[in-house]
Amino acid sequence: MAKTLNVGMVGYGFMARAHSNAWSNVSHFFDTGYRPVLKAVAARNTEKAGGFAGMWGYERVENDWRKLVEARDIDVIDVCVPNDLHAEISIAAAKAGKMVTCEKPLARTAAEAMPMIEAVEAAGVPNMVWYNYRRVPAVMLVKHLVESGRLGKIFHYRAKFLQDWTISPDVPQGGAGTWRLDVDAAGSGVTGDLLAHCLDTAMWINGGISSLTAMTETFVKQRKHSDTGQLAPVGIDDAAAVLTRFANGSLGTFESTRYARGHKAAYTLEINGEKGSLAWDLHDLNRLQFFDHSVEGQLRGWTNILVTDGDHPYLGKWWVPGLIIGYEHSFTHQVADFLTGLATGKPASPTFREALPANQVCDAIIASGQSGQWVTLQT
Ligand SMILES: NC(=O)c1ccc[n+]([C@@H]2O[C@H](COP(=O)([O-])OP(=O)(O)OC[C@H]3O[C@@H](n4cnc5c(N)ncnc54)[C@H](O)[C@@H]3O)[C@@H](O)[C@H]2O)c1
Numbered sequence: 001m002a003k004t005l006n007v008g009m010v011g012y013g014f015m016a017r018a019h020s021n022a023w024s025n026v027s028h029f030f031d032t033g034y035r036p037v038l039k040a041v042a043a044r045n046t047e048k049a050g051g052f053a054g055m056w057g058y059e060r061v062e063n064d065w066r067k068l069v070e071a072r073d074i075d076v077i078d079v080c081v082p083n084d085l086h087a088e089i090s091i092a093a094a095k096a097g098k099m100v101t102c103e104k105p106l107a108r109t110a111a112e113a114m115p116m117i118e119a120v121e122a123a124g125v126p127n128m129v130w131y132n133y134r135r136v137p138a139v140m141l142v143k144h145l146v147e148s149g150r151l152g153k154i155f156h157y158r159a160k161f162l163q164d165w166t167i168s169p170d171v172p173q174g175g176a177g178t179w180r181l182d183v184d185a186a187g188s189g190v191t192g193d194l195l196a197h198c199l200d201t202a203m204w205i206n207g208g209i210s211s212l213t214a215m216t217e218t219f220v221k222q223r224k225h226s227d228t229g230q231l232a233p234v235g236i237d238d239a240a241a242v243l244t245r246f247a248n249g250s251l252g253t254f255e256s257t258r259y260a261r262g263h264k265a266a267y268t269l270e271i272n273g274e275k276g277s278l279a280w281d282l283h284d285l286n287r288l289q290f291f292d293h294s295v296e297g298q299l300r301g302w303t304n305i306l307v308t309d310g311d312h313p314y315l316g317k318w319w320v321p322g323l324i325i326g327y328e329h330s331f332t333h334q335v336a337d338f339l340t341g342l343a344t345g346k347p348a349s350p351t352f353r354e355a356l357p358a359n360q361v362c363d364a365i366i367a368s369g370q371s372g373q374w375v376t377l378q379t
Pocket of ligand 1: 013016081083105131176193
């Protein structure tokens with residue numbers, strides 16, 4: 001008989017929907033020993049939160065996240081709110097003895113993330129950060145192939161994450177829907193929002209980043225602030241282009257922008273090694289492109305692998321070979337790993353501590369973008 005795990009959700013936005021979907025369907029597909037129950041959702045707007053709770057089957061609504069943290073019947077607090085709230089909620093949850101799963105980036109800066117790490121570790125509570133792209137089966141397969149040495153020595157890692165939704169100067173900053181443009185709420189712009197994903201995946205696959213130099217730009221310098229209605233300086237980076245050196249000697253290039261007209265969520269990555277290359281594209285997320293240099297000369301070329309077989313990561317739990325899965329499955333996989341971690345005592349990655357390097361590299365990008373200097377990092 002599976003143990004119940006009562007979920008307390010903070011927020012009812014984009015990620016609260018993605019996570020609620022994952023918490024609700026995970027035990028239909030993965031036998032982890034735990035069965036999540038959507039217990040309560042907390043938000044300031046209880047009318048909207050009530051609608052959300054009704055759609056997803058949450059049993060009750062609280063008007064303050066502190067009530068969730070204090071509630072005796074909640075086991076895990078799921079932090080799905082803007083970045084400036086991650087630290088306060090996570091620390092309070094840990095101190096109350098709750099498990100905490102927090103959206104990425106862990107915090108606005110590495111300095112803000114440190115007390116969060118200390119709090120969950122002092123309390124000894126299970127914790128995890130939602131770097132969900134690790135759990136796309138094709139991306140997990142990249143990790144396995146690189147680890148098994150199929151690419152040999154790695155020379156290059158390149159990734160980009162492109163969008164185009166903030167080109168108009170009429171897009172405001174701050175408040176619901178546009179908090180990502182307000183540096184106080186978000187911490188940074190595309191660096192913490194989009195590149196954090198690319199960097200987390202990169203370091204998970206290819207090891208730590210030892211130094212970097214970055215070019216950042218804010219194309220629209222002033223925007224109306226939703227809270228005040230007044231024009232205010234924009235503090236976020238609209239675009240970032242980064243050169244990195246990895247500790248293993250390979251070179252990295254990372255690019256992110258919200259000004260690439262025509263691109264909505266164009267996350268791609270490519271790795272080039274001595275024996276081969278791998279390439280993945282979020283818009284075709286079930287496929288992995290593999291160039292295997294060991295193949296005989298005339299037959300050598302890029303192989304297009306449809307990652308849907310039962311022996312591919314996570315796929316044995318879904319349909320039959322050839323049937324594709326989507327973006328939302330990455331969250332279900334992450335929940336499945338979290339629950340398995342509870343059952344086995346081997347925590348699912350990334351824990352808060354394991355998510356810290358992404359924050360540190362983001363800080364270094366912002367610093368380098370401002371100074372124009374190379375920044376050295378501890379790996
Ligand atoms: N893993 C991913 O791929 C991914 C994708 C999108 C967002 N995110 C991260 O998820 C987090 C949330 O982003 P989102 O896109 O869901 O944002 P969103 O704007 O869609 O939702 C934010 C929610 O927070 C709520 N909120 C704000 N202040 C609150 C408060 N004081 N108390 C309770 N609720 C409050 C809002 O009402 C809203 O429901 C961010 O940290 C973001 O970086 C991650």
